[in-house]
Amino acid sequence: MRLLLPLVLAAVAPAQTTTNLFDIYSGCTNFTSRGVLNTNAGEYLQEIPATHFSGIGHDPTGAATSVPGFQYVTQDQDASTVETYSIVVRSDASGQPDASPAGLLLNVGPLNTPSGTGTLAWQVTVTLTTPTTAVPLCNTFYAGLQFSAANWTNDGQSLHVTDYPLGDNPAPGARTLTHNCLNGQAVSPPFFETLRMGLMVEASVLHMGNVDPTLQTTCLTGLGNRSFGAGGMWPQCTGPTGPRTDGLDCRVRDVRSANGVFALFLGGNVGCPGLPLGGLANGALYLNPAGPFVQVAAGTLDANGLGVATVVPPNVVPVTVVNRFLDFQAFSAGPTFTLPGQLSNRASVNYLP
Numbered sequence: 549m550r551l552l553l554p555l556v557l558a559a560v561a562p563a564q565t566t567t568n569l570f571d572i573y574s575g576c577t578n579f580t581s582r583g584v585l586n587t588n589a590g591e592y593l594q595e596i597p598a599t600h601f602s603g604i605g606h607d608p609t610g611a612a613t614s615v616p617g618f619q620y621v622t623q624d625q626d627a628s629t630v631e632t633y634s635i636v637v638r639s640d641a642s643g644q645p646d647a648s649p650a651g652l653l654l655n656v657g658p659l660n661t662p663s664g665t666g667t668l669a670w671q672v673t674v675t676l677t678t679p680t681t682a683v684p685l686c687n688t689f690y691a692g693l694q695f696s697a698a699n700w701t702n703d704g705q706s707l708h709v710t711d712y713p714l715g716d717n718p719a720p721g722a723r724t725l726t727h728n729c730l731n732g733q734a735v736s737p738p739f740f741e742t743l744r745m746g747l748m749v750e751a752s753v754l755h756m757g758n759v760d761p762t763l764q765t766t767c768l769t770g771l772g773n774r775s776f777g778a779g780g781m782w783p784q785c786t787g788p789t790g791p792r793t794d795g796l797d798c799r800v801r802d803v804r805s806a807n808g809v810f811a812l813f814l815g816g817n818v819g820c821p822g823l824p825l826g827g828l829a830n831g832a833l834y835l836n837p838a839g840p841f842v843q844v845a846a847g848t849l850d851a852n853g854l855g856v857a858t859v860v861p862p863n864v865v866p867v868t869v870v871n872r873f874l875d876f877q878a879f880s881a882g883p884t885f886t887l888p889g890q891l892s893n894r895a896s897v898n899y900l901p
Contacts, residue, residue, distance in 0.1 A: 610832025
């Protein structure tokens with residue numbers, strides 16, 4: 549069961565400013581949920597699929613990951629009863645989280661929700677004493693929270709979620725990206741959604757976003773009809789006969805290069821681990837420099853290291869891209885363009901009809 553979000557009182561903690569947030573979030577939140585756990589203890593996980601991402605949180609060598617923390621938005625229906633929980637990361641088992649003991653890559657806890665009165669939600673940033681290297685560099689993984697049993701919906705902990713099509717706008721063929729682990733078994737909730745669950749990383753972060761000018765009366769209309777969540781992973785292309793051929797934007801987060809510049813490249817996926825570039829850039833290149841490799845956008849980063857640029861406007865992408873993956877990676881540098889610069893993760897786009 550999911551609860552509508554307008555019932556929530558929000559108490560937001562200060563955001564981390566020395567790392568970059570990787571999440572799959574459209575910018576709109578619709579519900580708070582435990583998935584299918586209901587009153588049971590178990591895990592609620594966000595899938596990070598290797599089809600669309602690699603190199604998230606890669607270290608300067610590009611050979612491993614280094615993740616200093618996590619950020620999420622969690623809610624307690626009765627904040628007067630403190631909830632105990634953990635942050636968990638799991639490996640993949642044929643498209644589902646590996647719910648076995650061997651599949652547990654990381655467990656941070658026990659942690660406690662803040663105390664308060666009534667129904668409260670918090671944006672929480674957890675910084676690890678030592679950055680974890682347990683997050684996979686190349687493979688699909690799942691990150692989320694392990695909840696205690698609860699008297700749901702009167703009491704208990706949940707995570708904020710984005711529903712699509714209510715709060716996100718991918719093509720109709722997009723799939724859900726949330727999973728539960730319950731009693732040693734993995735199950736996907738019967739909702740199309742993503743979690744407000746992200747990783748705080750030192751590496752540069754790239755997200756692609758779809759732009760659909762046909763959108764009306766959704767939260768995304770106030771965000772330029774653009775989604776950097778599931779919409780950017782699965783945009784729609786129906787061709788010149790319509791009704792919808794999404795444009796593409798990119799977003800770079802790189803606090804190290806604040807007030808600097810970035811460039812976005814399109815190329816063939818060279819695989820993972822990527823190609824180290826030595827003193828030119830921290831991280832690794834996941835696009836094949838020997839194949840078609842072109843710069844498709846560029847822009848500036850603001851004082852927080854955030855930059856957005858248009859890659860292609862709506863109604864331009866040809867139908868030949870349907871059911872194909874387009875692979876992107878960004879390079880960024882500070883205002884003096886001192887090397888090494890920063891290479892982002894790979895972010896891939898799968899246009900659907």
